[in-house]
Amino acid sequence: MSDVVPENTPVIEKTKVEIRPETPKPPLIPKPEDDNAVSKLAENLGAQEKADEVREALEEEKEPYKDSTVLEKLRRRKEQDLPLKIAFLDIDSTLSGNPKEAVKIRELLDEKGYVVFFVSSRTEEMTMSKAEYKKSVELGLERPAPKLAVGEDGKKIEAFPDEVEDFAGLYDADGVAAATGSRIFLRQQSGGYEEDKGFTQKMKQDSTEFRQRTMDILNRIDPKHSLFVLSPVDNSQNFEQNITDVESPDFRVQLNFQPSTAEQVVETTGATDAKVSATEGQKQTELQKKQETERRIRALLEDPGIDAETKNYVRNLKITDDSNPDKGKYSLYLTPLHGSKERAVDSTLEQLSQRLNADFRDFELFMAGDSWPDVAMGLYAGRSAKVDFFVALNSRLTTPLTETEIRSFAGQKLPLLSRFFPREEGVIDFKRPSPLDSGGQRINRERTVYIGDKLFPQASTAPQSVRQFIETKL
Numbered sequence: 082m083s084d085v086v087p088e089n090t091p092v093i094e095k096t097k098v099e100i101r102p103e104t105p106k107p108p109l110i111p112k113p114e115d116d117n118a119v120s121k122l123a124e125n126l127g128a129q130e131k132a133d134e135v136r137e138a139l140e141e142e143k144e145p146y147k148d149s150t151v152l153e154k155l156r157r158r159k160e161q162d163l164p165l166k167i168a169f170l171d172i173d174s175t176l177s178g179n180p181k182e183a184v185k186i187r188e189l190l191d192e193k194g195y196v197v198f199f200v201s202s203r204t205e206e207m208t209m210s211k212a213e214y215k216k217s218v219e220l221g222l223e224r225p226a227p228k229l230a231v232g233e234d235g236k237k238i239e240a241f242p243d244e245v246e247d248f249a250g251l252y253d254a255d256g257v258a259a260a261t262g263s264r265i266f267l268r269q270q271s272g273g274y275e276e277d278k279g280f281t282q283k284m285k286q287d288s289t290e291f292r293q294r295t296m297d298i299l300n301r302i303d304p305k306h307s308l309f310v311l312s313p314v315d316n317s318q319n320f321e322q323n324i325t326d327v328e329s330p331d332f333r334v335q336l337n338f339q340p341s342t343a344e345q346v347v348e349t350t351g352a353t354d355a356k357v358s359a360t361e362g363q364k365q366t367e368l369q370k371k372q373e374t375e376r377r378i379r380a381l382l383e384d385p386g387i388d389a390e391t392k393n394y395v396r397n398l399k400i401t402d403d404s405n406p407d408k409g410k411y412s413l414y415l416t417p418l419h420g421s422k423e424r425a426v427d428s429t430l431e432q433l434s435q436r437l438n439a440d441f442r443d444f445e446l447f448m449a450g451d452s453w454p455d456v457a458m459g460l461y462a463g464r465s466a467k468v469d470f471f472v473a474l475n476s477r478l479t480t481p482l483t484e485t486e487i488r489s490f491a492g493q494k495l496p497l498l499s500r501f502f503p504r505e506e507g508v509i510d511f512k513r514p515s516p517l518d519s520g521g522q523r524i525n526r527e528r529t530v531y532i533g534d535k536l537f538p539q540a541s542t543a544p545q546s547v548r549q550f551i552e553t554k555l
C-alpha cells in the first residue's frame with residue numbers, strides 16, 4: 082500500500098536538503114600546517130578539545146630551543162661563568178662576496194666562543210646545507226629546495242649552499258632569522274632546523290593570507306603598479322621557471338623602484354660628470370616614487386572609505402627600507418609588524434635568557450651589517466646586553482653615520498644625532514636614556530658602533546673588514 086512513493090515526498094526533499102551544501106564556501110585559507118600525528122589522534126578521539134590538548138603537548142615536545150645547538154653551547158659557557166656570546170650577522174654585502182674570508186670569520190667566531198645567527202634577507206633554505214635541509218624537511222620545513230647554481234642557459238638549477246663555492250661559510254649557522262627577520266630557525270643537536278613557531282605566530286596570520294592581503298593593499302594604492310615593480314622573487318612562476326633561486330618568502334613582499342634601462346648602463350659603465358647629473362635626476366624620481374608608495378599605504382589608515390579590518394591589517398604591516406641610494410636603487414620590504422631583524426634578535430635573546438635563567442647583561446652580542454634593515458638591529462636590539470655593532474666596509478650606512486650634516490638615508494631619518502658620541506676615528510658610542518626595569522635596575526641602552534671604512538680602510542672587501550674587526554676588537 083505504501084509501495085508507491087508519490088513525487089515530492091519528504092524523503093526526496095530530505096535528500097535534496099542533504100545534497101544542498103552548495104552554499105558559497107568561505108575563501109580557502111590554508112590552516113597553519115597540521116601535524117599528521119595530531120590529526121590522527123583527533124580522528125581517534127573524535128574530540129577537538131582533546132586534540133588541541135595533544136597538540137599543545139606535542140608542540141611543547143617540539144620546543145625548538147630545548148635541543149638546539151645554541152642553548153647547548155651557551156649552557157656550557159654559563160656553567161663556566163663565561164659571557165654568553167652571540168654573533169648576529171647580516172649576510173649580503175657583509176659576509177658575502179669573499180668565501181675564504183667568510184669561512185675564516187666562522188672559524189674565528191667559533192674559537193672566540195660565539196654562537197652564530199644569520200640575520201638575513203635570505204630565505205631559510207638558502208642558509209642550509211643539503212644534509213641540514215633534508216633533516217629540516219623531516220622536522221616540518223615546507224620550503225622547496227633552493228636553486229643556487231646557474232646552468233649554461235642562465236637558468237637556475239637546484240643546488241644547496243654547500244654545493245656552490247660562493248656560499249662557503251654562509252650556511253649551517255646555529256640559528257637563522259630569515260627573510261629580513263620574519264622567521265626564526267634553530268639548529269638541532271641531532272641535525273636539522275626547527276622553526277620557532279611562537280615567533281611565527283606573532284605574524285598574526287598565515288603566509289598565504291599575508292601575501293594575498295598585501296597584494297590587495299598594493300593593488301588598491303596603485304592599481305597599475307606605476308610606482309613600483311614587484312621583486313622577481315615575489316612571483317612564484319619565476320621560481321617554477323628557474324628564473325629565481327628561491328620560492329617567494331612566506332612573510333615578506335619586496336617592492337623595487339628601479340631606474341630606467343639607460344640608467345642601468347650608466348651604473349655599470351662608471352660615471353662621467355654628465356652621466357652622474359642625469360642619474361641624479363632619475364634617482365630623485367625613484368626616491369619620490371618610493372616615498373609616495375609609503376605615503377599611500379599610510380594614508381589608508383585615514384581613509385574613511387576603508388573598512389576597519391583592512392585598517393587593522395595595514396597597522397600590522399611593517400615597511401622596511403632596503404635602498405641603496407648611491408646606486409639609485411630603492412626598495413621596500415613589507416612584512417608583518419613583528420617581522421624585522423630587530424624583533425627577531427630580541428625575541429631570540431628573550432627565549433635564550435629565560436631558558437638559561439640568565440640576565441640580559443650576561444650576554445655579549447656582536448652584530449654586523451651594511452644596510453638600513455641592520456640599523457634598527459644594530460642600534461636598538463639586544464636589550465641590556467653588551468652590544469658591539471660593526472658596519473661593514475663599503476656600507477651605504479657609513480656616510481649617514483659619520484657625516485653629521487647628512488641626517489637621512491634614502492629619505493629615512495636617522496635616530497637623533499645627539500645620541501651619537503664619537504669616541505675616536507671609526508668608533509661611536511650610541512646612547513639612549515636608560516630607564517629602570519621592573520626590578521629597579523637601569524636598562525643599559527648604550528652600545529658601540531664601529532665603522533669599517535674608518536677602521537680598516539686597507540681592507541679590500543666587506544668580509545675582510547669583518548674578519549679584521551673580529552681579530553682585533555673582539
Ligand SMILES: [Mg+2]
Nearest residue numbers: 171173174451
Ligand atoms: Mg646586507
